[in-house]
Amino acid sequence: MPASSTTRTVAEVMSAPAITALSSETVAEASARMVAHGVGSVVVVDGERAIGILTERDLVRFGAAGAAAADTKVSEWMTEAPDCTAPGTSVQEAFASLADRGYRHLPVTEGGALLGIVSLRDLMDVAHIQPVVHPSTIEAPPGLEGGIVAERAVGDVRGQEGFYHYRQYDAVELADKRRLEDVWFLLFEGHLPSAAERGAFMAEIAAVRDVPDAIVDLLPALAASSQTVMEAVRSAISMVGAAHGFRPTLDIDRAERRANALQLCAVFPTLIMAIHRLQHGQRPIPPRADLGYGANYLWMLTGEEPDPDKARAVEQYQMTTIDHGFNASTFTARVICSSGADVAAAVVGAMGALSGPLHGGAPSRALALLEAIGTEDRARPYLVDMVTRGEKIMGFGHRVYKTDDPRSLFLRGVAERIGAEKVDFAKVVERTVVEVLAELKPGRDLYANVEFYAGVVMDHCELPQELFTPTFGSSRVIGWCANILEQAADNRIIRPSARYVGPPPPEPVPAQD
Numbered sequence: 001m002p003a004s005s006t007t008r009t010v011a012e013v014m015s016a017p018a019i020t021a022l023s024s025e026t027v028a029e030a031s032a033r034m035v036a037h038g039v040g041s042v043v044v045v046d047g048e049r050a051i052g053i054l055t056e057r058d059l060v061r062f063g064a065a066g067a068a069a070a071d072t073k074v075s076e077w078m079t080e081a082p083d084c085t086a087p088g089t090s091v092q093e094a095f096a097s098l099a100d101r102g103y104r105h106l107p108v109t110e111g112g113a114l115l116g117i118v119s120l121r122d123l124m125d126v127a128h129i130q131p132v133v134h135p136s137t138i139e140a141p142p143g144l145e146g147g148i149v150a151e152r153a154v155g156d157v158r159g160q161e162g163f164y165h166y167r168q169y170d171a172v173e174l175a176d177k178r179r180l181e182d183v184w185f186l187l188f189e190g191h192l193p194s195a196a197e198r199g200a201f202m203a204e205i206a207a208v209r210d211v212p213d214a215i216v217d218l219l220p221a222l223a224a225s226s227q228t229v230m231e232a233v234r235s236a237i238s239m240v241g242a243a244h245g246f247r248p249t250l251d252i253d254r255a256e257r258r259a260n261a262l263q264l265c266a267v268f269p270t271l272i273m274a275i276h277r278l279q280h281g282q283r284p285i286p287p288r289a290d291l292g293y294g295a296n297y298l299w300m301l302t303g304e305e306p307d308p309d310k311a312r313a314v315e316q317y318q319m320t321t322i323d324h325g326f327n328a329s330t331f332t333a334r335v336i337c338s339s340g341a342d343v344a345a346a347v348v349g350a351m352g353a354l355s356g357p358l359h360g361g362a363p364s365r366a367l368a369l370l371e372a373i374g375t376e377d378r379a380r381p382y383l384v385d386m387v388t389r390g391e392k393i394m395g396f397g398h399r400v401y402k403t404d405d406p407r408s409l410f411l412r413g414v415a416e417r418i419g420a421e422k423v424d425f426a427k428v429v430e431r432t433v434v435e436v437l438a439e440l441k442p443g444r445d446l447y448a449n450v451e452f453y454a455g456v457v458m459d460h461c462e463l464p465q466e467l468f469t470p471t472f473g474s475s476r477v478i479g480w481c482a483n484i485l486e487q488a489a490d491n492r493i494i495r496p497s498a499r500y501v502g503p504p505p506p507e508p509v510p511a512q513d
């Protein structure tokens with residue numbers, strides 16, 4: 001490969017002239033010359049031509065064989081017809097060629113004539129800042145689409161089938177038949193709880209779901225200084241970790257990691273509602289141990305006895321969103337955990353990923369879309385205009401599902417069951433979006449995702465829009481933590497590579513003005 005104008009060449013770093021020997025000389029003479037010049041090899045020449053090379057490694061073999069240096073000719077121990085390189089070869093390529101073949105020295109020749117020699121050491125200083133392509137480098141597609149980067153037993157998503165599961169149980173069936181704490185237990189412990197296990201687990205949760213004393217007095221300032229509930233909860237989670245002295249996952253055993261994880265999952269909903277109320281000038285309402293997950297969630301919002309249907313609907317939404325493959329926030333949690341950081345650090349990072357509109361920020365935007373469309377007759381022109389302008393329709397499309405999202409189908413049913421005000425209109429809009437996207441984005445297989453009906457359900461359950469993303473987080477934190485426990489149990493730091501696409505280094509550093 002000829003070197004480009006910005007790449008350094010062998011000619012620039014080689015030693016010239018090379019130290020040489022004749023094949024008729026003795027090994028003793030050649031090695032004395034190597035010592036005198038402080039070099040690790042001599043090129044064996046015939047006139048100007050390089051016919052062999054004798055290196056320190058040959059001398060070690062020679063010594064081990066017990067041969068007499070003064071009586072042995074160079075020709076007997078040299079490597080004949082050595083690989084050579086041209087002066088115009090790039091440093092990078094010469095480095096790769098030495099590394100591939102396990103050599104330390106390459107004679108540099110042009111038109112058969114020996115010009116010099118280049119050693120691994122000469123190349124190292126320059127080559128180590130060049131992009132060395134590792135033989136096992138795999139090109140990952142943009143967005144890492146389809147790339148398998150970990151092994152998980154927490155659950156899986158089968159996009160083509162429109163199916164996902166938590167530890168082999170259909171997640172939608174779990175949301176239909178079980179309570180949230182059962183799924184939480186399943187994800188942490190690997191099996192569904194017995195009645196006794198459930199009782200003990202609920203008591204364990206109840207014991208750690210209050211806001212820790214150390215941060216109670218800090219919440220009002222946090223609530224006042226944050227724009228969103230999610231931001232404030234993110235900071236509060238950090239404070240819980242600090243207040244309880246969470247240590248790096250690398251330094252603690254599973255029991256301690258599990259205790260940290262359980263506490264964060266338990267306190268998360270309490271923090272959401274406490275911060276929300278503080279932001280509205282109201283006093284936080286402490287959690288109630290006698291209520292189930294969804295009922296307690298709504299209780300902490302208003303302090304009124306919750307409607308059981310609404311409590312169940314919210315809880316079912318939360319159950320459907322606990323875990324969902326290697327989504328952006330779960331990936332983030334695992335990356336942070338893989339560095340050995342503490343559980344709170346991993347959860348805080350995951351919250352950052354979830355807050356984005358392309359991930360957990362979608363449900364409030366999906367509901368806002370329904371409000372913006374307003375009436376059925378406006379749906380089609382409004383949506384065509386949006387897509388034509390290149391805008392995304394929130395609550396539609398999915399990286400993995402290329403068919404109906406099972407969570408969306410389930411939540412549509414939940415919305416119908418509880419008689420959500422906006423469900424009929426949402427169904428019309430859903431049909432129209434699918435039609436418009438099929439016409440304007442053919443072949444992309446775009447359908448409603450979990451967030452579309454989530455907004456409709458939460459709206460009916462009187463959760464304000466500002467709590468949609470935090471509510472998603474309140475259950476997804478259980479999935480993050482199950483993934484953190486899994487990652488920490490069999491950890492290797494997650495450290496992929498990127499291709500450098502900037503101007504070629506090394507650019508000399510200009511002198512300071």
Ligand SMILES: CC(C)(COP(=O)(O)OP(=O)(O)OC[C@H]1O[C@@H](n2cnc3c(N)ncnc32)[C@H](O)[C@@H]1OP(=O)(O)O)[C@@H](O)C(=O)NCCC(=O)NCCS
Pocket residue numbers: 143357358359360362387391392393394395396397398399400437441444446449450451
């Ligand atoms: C979920 C999402 C981020 C997946 O992204 P992705 O796998 O990277 O898919 P892309 O964004 O590359 O989309 C592929 C194509 O479909 C189109 N598309 C995807 N979702 C779309 C949507 N909601 N509205 C309009 N077009 C959409 C893209 O414009 C793109 O078209 P192109 O081929 O002409 O460029 C994406 O569908 C989206 O932004 N949806 C809206 C946000 C949302 O609801 N998020 C919640 C997810 S649970």
